[in-house]
Amino acid sequence: MLNKRVLTVIKRELREKLISKAFIVMTLLVPGLLFIMLGVNTLLMSSEQKNLNVDIVSENEQLTPLIQNELLTSELVKDRKYIFSFSTMNKDEFKKFLDSQKQNLINEKLGGIVYIPSSAMKDKKIDYYSKSSQNMSLFKDLDAHINKILIDAYFSNRTLSKEDLSFARSSVDFTGYKVSKEGDIKEEGYGNLILAYLLTFLLYFSMIMIGQMTMQSVIEEKSSKIVEVILSSVSPTELMTGKILGASITGVIQMAIWLSPIILLMSTTFFVLPKEFLFSISSTVIIYTIINFFIGLLTFIGLFAMLGAIFDNPQDASSGTLPVMMLIIIPFFIAISMMDNPNRPIALIASYFPFASIIVMPARLTLIGVPIWNLFISTIINILTFVAIFPIAGKIYRVGILRTGKKPKWSEVVKWLKYNY
Amino acid sequence: MNLLEVRNLVKTFDGLKAVDNVSFTVPEGSVFGLIGRNGAGKTTTIRMMMNIYLPDSGEVVLRGVKVGQEFKNKVGYLPEERGLYKKMKVWETLMYFAELKGKAGKSIEQKAEEYLKRFELYDRKLSKMEDLSKGNQQKLQFITTILHDPEFVILDEPFSGLDPVNTNLLKDIILELKQQGKIIIFSTHLMDFAEKMCDHIVMIDHGKVILEGSLSEIKSKYSQRNASLTFDGDISFLNGNPLIEKIENFGNITGIRLKEDNQTQQLLKLLVDNNIIIKKFDANDISLQEIFIELAGNEDNINGSSSVSKKEAGNA
Structure with missing residues (x-):
């Protein structure tokens, strides 16, 4: 199969594709875009608001200075996220105050009012008044601080050791550990989740781009x-x-370029990632991903070449690519949807299913441990898919490539399989 | 010796027989013409010879061996519908097509340079194809066809779409290749060209061979009782004359078929007596066009192609 003529064609394809503008731009642009997307996301999370005016009103006058002290020394004020003002009012006074501030709340001169009734000392229920009543980030920001004050106040009359108090104050702290059959149990940040997204996106992009x-x-x-x-x-x-x-070789080169930062991070300790972004993947995963990506490219590009042969012009072809595109898009969404739970049955099936395995398995591998023999199975499935597809795509390509004229129907294309070309 | 034999080729498309049991032989050292109107099955036959289509049945045999890749390497093929990679540079294109034929290295580079110089394209060797004029693209297409020094040159409707300069250029190349001992096979619906250039012809109509042989033999066989005439004046008086069986007017040349074998002298005298100025009088001559009409009939179609042929001949 690999004779001189095939090599000559390969050489031309490589020369044409590797130095094409589209290839260079996409190869550089895609990781750039992904980083920008991640960056914008982080930026939005960190700096969604500045100097939000919030009035903190407490019914119990003993609480007011404690809260004032706690909040004014917190990061929230140092980072200029909030400007707090504190006061003490009973329920009736507060009602009047609320009425007087209504206009300010509506035109957002005042971001919100937090009312801590005395009953909060028992049931920890506090009220929040604002133009938009659901402000998750404010709830999150204030929760720990107010909780601490309430706990302190609650326990202040009772005899409690400092340790007891600090235990009571602290909230639950989750640390994620990845458990796999091969390796030790490791502490893990969001790194692997990000990596799983990244791999899924890159496989999807590259497959579609090279195919097109x-x-x-x-x-x-x-x-x-x-x-x-x-x-x-x-x-x-x-x-x-x-x-x-x-x-396919072009695609693998592109993927290698895209994955090189990850390989670099794996192989050296020179670059240090923040703890939350730490990831742990074995080189087996990277090697598996690249090998299977290559097999996947052979399969999908075979199908795209077949489509090219069926149609005479890009317009007809773009409507005809749908069935093949679906074979890439559906696994892509399965991969994205399984991120919160990689053990879903559909994810499990898709990671061994012909076509889908190519995109779903690498993401699943990054998220959870999969025994090596399972990788062999999915590799064999991918190879068998290619072996089954190639003669069909080849036959349609042979017949279609010399045909001209009107756009054929799919039923006609199926008939081509019987032709003696 | 019979070099290339086409044996009983059949090819059916969607139930329609495009090529129906076609057989012919291409003798050594000839310019061989595959003649017929558009859609007669010429291109399909050539594609089967080139192993681009698989025949439903029949085979193509080169010196006793069925043709395959080895034959492809020995052939320079210029399809009727031609094209080159638009974004590829002239030099890369030439090297690529030579390499596909298994030829690369110094000798090919040298040859490519020679051809480019000869066709006045050497200064464009680093231009992209799309930046060349259509005429220059045609020239390059010839070069890619013959650069690898093929033993056979197969040209499918080579003159269609060529400008007059390139038509002459291609004619020169064909004659040159013939002198070098190459075997040239070309298909055409233009009888004039075939008549001027071919040694052997096979005539195909509706997928079937209707005539095969050397051009001179065919002509002498069909030319009895025929005269072709170039003249000034009005020859309408010949209509209904007892000597004449049929008059065929091709514009510049008029073909006249007599009723008896030895009446050409009488015809000539008749023309002179009627003050017709005779520029050329060819006894026992018949054009391929006339033979084709006689065999294939269906004049409407033929007249269509004959008007094209005159136009192209005029251009040349």
Whole structure:
């Protein structure tokens, strides 16, 4: 199969694709975009508001100075996230005060009013008044501080050791540990989740991009009639093999470029990630991902080349790509949806299912441990998928590549399989 | 010796027989013409010879061996519908197509340079294809066809779409290749060209061979009782004359078929007596066009193609 002519075609495909603008731009742009997306997300989380005016009103006058002291020394004020003002009022006074501040709340001169009734000393229930009553980040910000004051006040009359008090104050702190059969139990940040998203996005992008490029190139050869000149030198199978291999090698190079920062982070201790972003993946996962990505490219690019041969022009082709695109898009969504629980049955099935395995398995691997023999199974499934698809795609390609005229129906394309070309 | 044999080729598309039991032989050292109107099955036959289509049945045999990849390497093929990669540079294109034929290295580079210089394209060798004029793209297409020094050159409707300069250029190349001992096979619906250039022809109509042989033999066989005439004046008086069986007007040339074998002298005298200025009088001559009409009939279609042929001939 790999003769001189195929190598010649591969060389041309590589030269054409690797130095094409689209390839260079996408290769650089995609990781850039992903980083920007992550960055914007972090930025939004950290600096959603500045200097929000909040009135803290307490019914119990003993609580007021304690709260004032606690909040004014907190990060919330130091970071200029909030400007607090404190006062003590009973229920009736507060009602009047609320009425008088109504206008300020509506035009947002005043961000919100927190009312801590005396009953909070027993049931920890406090009220929040604002134009938008649900402000999760404010609840989150104030929760620990007010909780601490209430606990202190609650226990202040009773005899309690400092340790007891500090235990009571502290909230629950989750630390994630990844458990896998092979390795030790490791502490883990969000790193692996981010990595799983990243792998899924990159596999998806690359597969679609390289596939589309190959399809366009087949359409170009067909519509500009180059193909007949080429077929006077090589067989259609040789041409298709060369094109698919050339494009797949391009894809693997692209993926290697994209994954190189991760490989770099794995292999050196020179770069230090913040603790929350620490990830742990074995080189097996990276190697598996690249090998299976290559097999996946061979399969999908074969299908895209087939589509290119069926249609005469990009317009017809873009409507005809839907069935093949679905084979990439559906696994992509399965992979995204399983992030919160990689053990869902659909994720489990999809990670071994033909076509879907290529995208779903790497993300699943990053999230949970999978025994090595399972990787062999999915690799074999992927190879078998390719072996089954290639002759069909090849046959349709052979028939389609020399056909011109009106856009064929799918039923006609199926008939091509029986043709003796 | 029979070099290349086409044996009983059949090809059916969607129940329609495009090529129906076609057989012919291409002798050594000839310019071989595959002649027929558009849609007669010429391109399909050539594609089967090139192993681009698999025949439903039949085979193509080169010196006793069924053709395959080895034959492809020996052939330079110029399809009717041609194209080159638009974004590829001239030099890369030439090297790529030569390499597909298994030729690379110094000797090919040298040859490519020679051809580019000869066709006045050497200074464009680093240009992209899309930046060349259509005429120059056609020239490059010829070069890619012959650069790897093929033993066979197969040209499918080579003159269609060529500008007059390139038409002459291609004619020169064909003659040159013939002198070098290459075997040239070309298909055309233009009888004039075939007549001027071919040694052997096979005529195909509706997917079937209707005539095969050397052009001179065919002509002498069909030319009895025929004269072709170039003249000034009005020859309408010949209509209904007892000597004449049929008059075929091709514009510049008029073909006249007589009723008896040895009446050409009488015809010539008749023309002179009627003050017709005779520029050219060819006894026992028949054009391929006339033979084709006689065999294939269906004149409406033929007249269509003959008007094209005149236009192209005029251009040349």
